Amino acid sequence: MSAPLDIDQLQTFIAIVDSGSFTKAADRVFKTQSAVSMQMRRLEERVGKQLFIKDGRGNRLTAEGEKLLNYARRIIRLNNEAIAAFDDNRLEGTLRIGTPDDYADRYMPEIIGRFAKTHPNVELYIVCEPSVDLAERMHRGELDIALVTHNPRERMSDVVRTEPLCWVGSANHPLRDDAPIPLAVGRRDCQWRQLACSALDAGGRDYQILFTSWSCTVVAAAVLAGMAVSVMPESALRTGMKVLTQADGFPPLPPVQIGIMKRPGLSVSLMNAITAHISACLDNITPAAVDDDLDGDVKTYARIYPRQRAGQILPGW
Template identity: 85%
Template sequence: MSAPLDIDQLQTFVAIIDTGSFTKAAARVFKTQSAVSMQMRRLEERIGKQLFIKDGRGNRLSAEGDKLLNYARRIIRLNSEAMAAFDDNRLEGTLRIGTPDDYADRYMPEIIGRFAKTHPNVELYIVCEPSVSLAEKMGRGELDIALVTHNPVARHSDVVRTEPLCWVGSANHALKEGAPVPLAVGRRDCNWRQLACSALDADGRDYQVLFTSWSSTVVAAAVLAGLAVSIMPESALRGGMKVLTQADGFPPLPPVQIGIMKRPGLSPSLMNAISDHIAACLDNMTPTPHEDDLDTDAKSFGRQFPRLRPGHMIPGW
């Protein structure tokens, strides 16, 4: 019978991928760099496959290493859930979480599901509002944690994910040539609305705001019906949508960053528990949902932002 995998080695392996460096991983797992390297050699011997490929002065993740990564995360998560189930000192109380509804659609099911398994005695109170409103509630102490669009000018948050911001239209309806771009966007103080309008102004392209709503469901409905164009993070794309690029006459957009805001004075145990779950869930997200249903342009749109893939450099082995 084959010997089981060593969870400590798997945790070090995941730390290398998450930090992008053997040196940084060593600091995270409280080991020397030589100890980290030795653990990876032993893990490779146990697996019987090469997990890292030497590339110049650094290393890159092999195809076999990428295959192991998914299993490693699942094993570590299941181990944590099992330990939490028998922990007499497990966390209790209420945690108030805020998130915009577009993030709630995409991210919250896994975050809530995982947190509930490891901390069944903690009640989660979820508020879905725009980032601007969530920041105001955080300032008044009405929320403990908020998942928001990172905007260093307007509010402080710790960035946990970066991904492309896309112009999107309907894959089944064509825009009228020569007509102003019909937009479906948030209210006037919405950062993405301001970004879309500024980009079109700078490009000299006419546009008209036809739909205004804080609801991502309303905006998506207008897009899917072929009534308007909007901008969305890549992970919010849905089947039936098409990414509009410079070839379609739309200017490039900067990437969007998702951040976490934390209430001062929140229990460190609760704060660390939910923050770790959020960061792990966002890191493990696939680039786009319903990818088989997306227009070809959406499938081929930039994949440079999701988690480390084979061929990405890892310095310091």
């Protein structure tokens, strides 16, 4: 009978892929870099395939390494679920989570899925509202955890992700040069709307707000239909959208940060568990991939997850 794969080696293998280097992976798995390298040599010997090849100063997965990665993630998830199922001290209760509509669309499916599998006895109560309203709910004690746009001038939160904020339009509907910029944005208290309007005002660009909604679905629909321009974080870009840059006459925007608000008095075990899942899921989201058209003047975007082969474009989400 063939010897089973080693769980510890698979965890290290995944850490290398997710962190991007053997050195960073060593910190994540609390091992020396030489121990990490030894584990990978043994894993390669076990499967009989080369998993990494040199790429400049770094390493990248081989085709066989990409194949193993999918299995490794599934094995580790199943292992964690099995351990949780027999844990007499497993978490129980209700966890009330708040998130804006656009964050729920991009991040919550994986967060909820992972947490529910490892903590099946915890009921999740999800509220979708703008960050401003979620902060008020947190102050009233109506939520335990809130995923919000970090804005230290208005609310305190622990930053868990930073990414570019982009101007976006339709790749299939060019803007008129002789008309004010039509905008689809959030409500007046939306931080991204304020950043967009301030940048246009500073640049002397004429604009007109045509659509106002806190729903990311409504805003994205207006952009894809060619009816308006909007601002979105890089991970939210969708197939059919074009990023508008200074070459198109749009001023640069500051990056956005995602933060976590936590209710004082929340069970430390519950808080640590959900925070760990949120951080892990956000870390697993890579920057949007670019697919240039034949003319080279339109770039469309789709999100890529770590389990996807580098450069492979997904049809959307």
